[in-house]
Amino acid sequence: MATNAKGSGDSLAASVSATPSGFWPQGWWKLMEFRIGIVPLPVFLILLGLMAEFVLREKVPGEISMVLAIMTVGGFACAEVGKRIPVLRNIGGGAIFATFVPSCLTFYHLLPASLLQPVTDFFKSTNFLYLFITAIIVGSILGMDRQVLIKGFLKIFVPLFGGSIVAAIVGTLVGTALGMGARHTFFFTVVPIMAGGVGEGAIPLSTGYAQILHQNQGDMFAQVLPPVMLGSFIAILLSGFLNYIGKKFPHLTGEGRLQPGEQDEMDPRQEEITEHMDVSHIAAAGVMAITIYLLGLLCFNLLGLPAPVAMLFIAVVVKLVHGASPKLQQGAFVVYKFFRVAVVYPLLFAVGVAITPWDKLMQAFHPANVITIFVTVATLMSTGFLLGRWLKMYPIETAIINLTHSGQGGTGDVAILTAANRMVLMPFAQVATRIGGAITVTLVLIALSRVK
Numbered sequence: 001m002a003t004n005a006k007g008s009g010d011s012l013a014a015s016v017s018a019t020p021s022g023f024w025p026q027g028w029w030k031l032m033e034f035r036i037g038i039v040p041l042p043v044f045l046i047l048l049g050l051m052a053e054f055v056l057r058e059k060v061p062g063e064i065s066m067v068l069a070i071m072t073v074g075g076f077a078c079a080e081v082g083k084r085i086p087v088l089r090n091i092g093g094g095a096i097f098a099t100f101v102p103s104c105l106t107f108y109h110l111l112p113a114s115l116l117q118p119v120t121d122f123f124k125s126t127n128f129l130y131l132f133i134t135a136i137i138v139g140s141i142l143g144m145d146r147q148v149l150i151k152g153f154l155k156i157f158v159p160l161f162g163g164s165i166v167a168a169i170v171g172t173l174v175g176t177a178l179g180m181g182a183r184h185t186f187f188f189t190v191v192p193i194m195a196g197g198v199g200e201g202a203i204p205l206s207t208g209y210a211q212i213l214h215q216n217q218g219d220m221f222a223q224v225l226p227p228v229m230l231g232s233f234i235a236i237l238l239s240g241f242l243n244y245i246g247k248k249f250p251h252l253t254g255e256g257r258l259q260p261g262e263q264d265e266m267d268p269r270q271e272e273i274t275e276h277m278d279v280s281h282i283a284a285a286g287v288m289a290i291t292i293y294l295l296g297l298l299c300f301n302l303l304g305l306p307a308p309v310a311m312l313f314i315a316v317v318v319k320l321v322h323g324a325s326p327k328l329q330q331g332a333f334v335v336y337k338f339f340r341v342a343v344v345y346p347l348l349f350a351v352g353v354a355i356t357p358w359d360k361l362m363q364a365f366h367p368a369n370v371i372t373i374f375v376t377v378a379t380l381m382s383t384g385f386l387l388g389r390w391l392k393m394y395p396i397e398t399a400i401i402n403l404t405h406s407g408q409g410g411t412g413d414v415a416i417l418t419a420a421n422r423m424v425l426m427p428f429a430q431v432a433t434r435i436g437g438a439i440t441v442t443l444v445l446i447a448l449s450r451v452k
Contacts, residue, residue, distance in 0.1 A: 037076025075349035092240025092419020102352030138289040139336020163383035171376030178368040192224040193231035196437015197409020208445040226364035232408035239420035254394035256424040285331030404429035
């Protein structure tokens, strides 16, 4: 067997060495290695030509292959531009452009509607975002050191709650000083920022406001949505800035690890899996991740616990009780790496097209509102930084997790962690977004019902 393998390898090497030089195929191969994101340039250009032809024929197919091609071309093209703009490239320009440029182009009808509609339909009908979050959470949790897993989850609540309280106080004081009024600032600017996004935050919050204040729910939603959008945008900028600070001052960051001395069983910065990994283990890990999510969905139906949070707890239990073999854990890590490298920017493009209203974001851009939202998000980040350092955790990591509390739900988590290059923090980000947001909405609605 060994002799045959060696002979086959020698034959392949001889074949490659005998390949004629010049443009074909050597020059062509070099061209294929020049990429837009992960897409080889010739393939990228072919996809552009195909999409243009389908648009001109007015026969854009709605099948998944076409949708993925549109998301891939759009997402990586926007990200590549964002990564090359001075200053912005250092603070998450790729994630910012991949999310907000498609939103702007969609609003002003600068992209063909026949291309965008299949993306919107696909994103809203398939819940593709939750598939991404499932792969990221299960892969990152199974890659953690189990000895520090629980400690990390328990300790992260201190900077999270401390940051929420301080940010609420400071943000309300600033808005009041700028003439917005304490009541309006707190309930309609500060609280929506930390409510957990749109689906889990702005919608239940506006519904509760409408019932308590006897107002129209649509009017309430129109008021709370802009701070959610702008707060998430500012959080993306600040998370990119924290990543830049981490490169300048490495002692402040664990590059995705929460505490000094913590060692992941599978290094999230590792780009290649050197050990042989059978494809069946990767496929099995993917099926296991989907199974864990469906268990989480069942918990939501039975207990009302958000599916991503329930899935997170189930994955933690699987890790702690050795429920997955080492091979399956490595397979889950490969799935995590694939989604982190190949899916983030196409997903953000779909988010921008399907659920990021450019007009609502622009509504928030009046000076008093912008200053109040910025101060609120910055205070949330700074308090997390200081409390993280006091708890002997990496302050940049705790500050980034606090920023996800001001993000646009799961989509905000993806964009914020992408800008920070800390996707491995997704489990903690989900705690900040889902649990932190649910607690915020519940306590605020109780308070409003008593002071209305």
